Amino acid sequence: MKNIKLIAILALLAIFGTTASAQEGKTLKRKVAIGRFSNETQYGKGIFYDRENDPMRKQAMDILSSKLAASGKFILLERDDLDVLVKESGSDMKKIGADYIILGSITQFGRKTEGDERIFSTTKTQTVEAAVNVRLVDAATGLIIYSDEAKGQAETSSKTTLGIGGTAGFDATLSDKAISAALTQLVENIINKCMDKPWRGYVLTVDDGNYVISGGATQGITPGSKFGLFKKGKMVNNPQTGATVELPGKRMGQITVNSNYGDTPETEISFATYEGEAIDIDHLELYYLMEE
Numbered sequence: 438m439k440n441i442k443l444i445a446i447l448a449l450l451a452i453f454g455t456t457a458s459a460q461e462g463k464t465l466k467r468k469v470a471i472g473r474f475s476n477e478t479q480y481g482k483g484i485f486y487d488r489e490n491d492p493m494r495k496q497a498m499d500i501l502s503s504k505l506a507a508s509g510k511f512i513l514l515e516r517d518d519l520d521v522l523v524k525e526s527g528s529d530m531k532k533i534g535a536d537y538i539i540l541g542s543i544t545q546f547g548r549k550t551e552g553d554e555r556i557f558s559t560t561k562t563q564t565v566e567a568a569v570n571v572r573l574v575d576a577a578t579g580l581i582i583y584s585d586e587a588k589g590q591a592e593t594s595s596k597t598t599l600g601i602g603g604t605a606g607f608d609a610t611l612s613d614k615a616i617s618a619a620l621t622q623l624v625e626n627i628i629n630k631c632m633d634k635p636w637r638g639y640v641l642t643v644d645d646g647n648y649v650i651s652g653g654a655t656q657g658i659t660p661g662s663k664f665g666l667f668k669k670g671k672m673v674n675n676p677q678t679g680a681t682v683e684l685p686g687k688r689m690g691q692i693t694v695n696s697n698y699g700d701t702p703e704t705e706i707s708f709a710t711y712e713g714e715a716i717d718i719d720h721l722e723l724y725y726l727m728e729e
Contacts, residue, residue, distance in 0.1 A: 465636040465657040465728065468702065469505060470514040470535035470576075474498045478546040493543055493612065497569060500617050501541065504624045510632060512656060512702040534703055537631055538574040543567060543616065544586065564592040567615040571623050573630055577637060577725075578683065583630045589618025638664065638726035640692075641706060643718045650726060653697040653705025662694040664726040666713060689714045692726055 476482075476494045505511050514535050545568035550561065566588065573583040591614035638658075641649045652658045670684030690713010699705030716724060 464510060464632070465652075466510055466512050466655070467537060467631045467636065468514055468535045468656070469511045469537045469539060469631065471498055471502060471505075471539045471541075474501070474541045474543075476543045476546075478543055480546045480548075493546065493616070496613055497541060497543055497616050497620070500613065501539070501571075501620050501624070504617075504620060505627070508624075508628055510628060514703060535576050536637070538576055539571060539627070540574065541569060541571040544570050545588070546612070546615075548611070560594060562592055562594040563611060564590065565611040565615040566590045567612070567619050569616060569619040569623065571620075571627065573627055575634070578681075580680070583626060585623055585626065587619045587622035589615045589620070589622070591615040591618060635728045640666070640721045640724055640726070642721070646710070648692060648709045648711050650692060650694070650707050650709055653699050653702075653707055655702050655705060658694055658697065658707050660694055660696055662707075663729065664692045664694075665729045666690050666692050666711060666716070667725055667727055668716070669723055669725060686725065686727075689716055689724070691729075 474494050474497050476491045476497075478493075480493070502513055506513055545566065547567075548563070548565045550563050567590075568586060568588045570586040571584070572581050574580070575582050591611045593611060639651045641651055643649070650658075650664075666689045667686035668689055670686045673682050673684060674680075675682055690711055692709045692711050694707045694709045696708045697705065698708065
């Protein structure tokens with residue numbers, strides 16, 4: 438009987454331990470807006486070139502979106518009008534609705550075909566090279582926290598011997614593969630930079646004791662989730678770098694989520710209660726939520 442009780446206790450401890458570990462390992466998804474992705478090369482640009490419908494620009498955006506989505510750590514927001522939103526929001530880029538903004542450009546692109554003809558055989562190789570630049574902007578501060586460029590290459594070959602063998606025509610997929618190879622080198626760094634900084638959320642309004650906060654279920658915020666509520670620290674200027682630095686905030690209390698509301702990641706909000714020091718509900722822009 439004692440052995441049975443001991444086994445039951447160990448099983449319960451294992452279950453609770455697994456649940457606790459799962460909760461501790463829970464990651465809140467970051468909201469990322471992929472904004473302007475331009476084609477700065479001259480490849481394929483003729484008299485009737487349409488910048489807004491540039492196929493290479495769209496290729497790069499789609500590839501980057503797919504790679505970030507595959508990580509399972511982001512909610513991707515479509516922001517084709519990002520330039521307008523940034524201009525309208527001024528320094529307060531939180532109005533865009535994202536934690537981070539990605540801006541990118543294709544800076545180099547080239548395609549070449551080389552052949553090697555011998556007595557009995559002919560080899561033809563198509564090669565595409567692409568270079569992509571990416572900048573990651575923290576929407577809360579407007580600062581570029583990561584910027585880098587990478588190059589990718591893709592090629593295909595065909596060989597004929599005594600007139601027998603396949604022949605390679607123009608391969609349009611090589612551009613996708615070259616751009617993808619370049620972006621692959623940058624995506625891991627983008628993910629690390631986004632996840633290094635603790636998640637932040639904001640109190641949108643206070644209504645009859647209910648605290649309405651940004652974010653919802655698809656981001657990983659569920660009933661019972663708890664966050665620290667902080668008052669923003671003072672902004673100081675570093676004369677050596679010219680950069681503005683936000684000092685650590687003051688912890689005011691704790692927010693506990695009761696329920697979620699909203700149909701899409703962009704409209705999701707959560708209702709919560711607050712315990713702690715009194716805050717100025719007329720100036721909620723002075724506060725933020727953070728994982729603890």
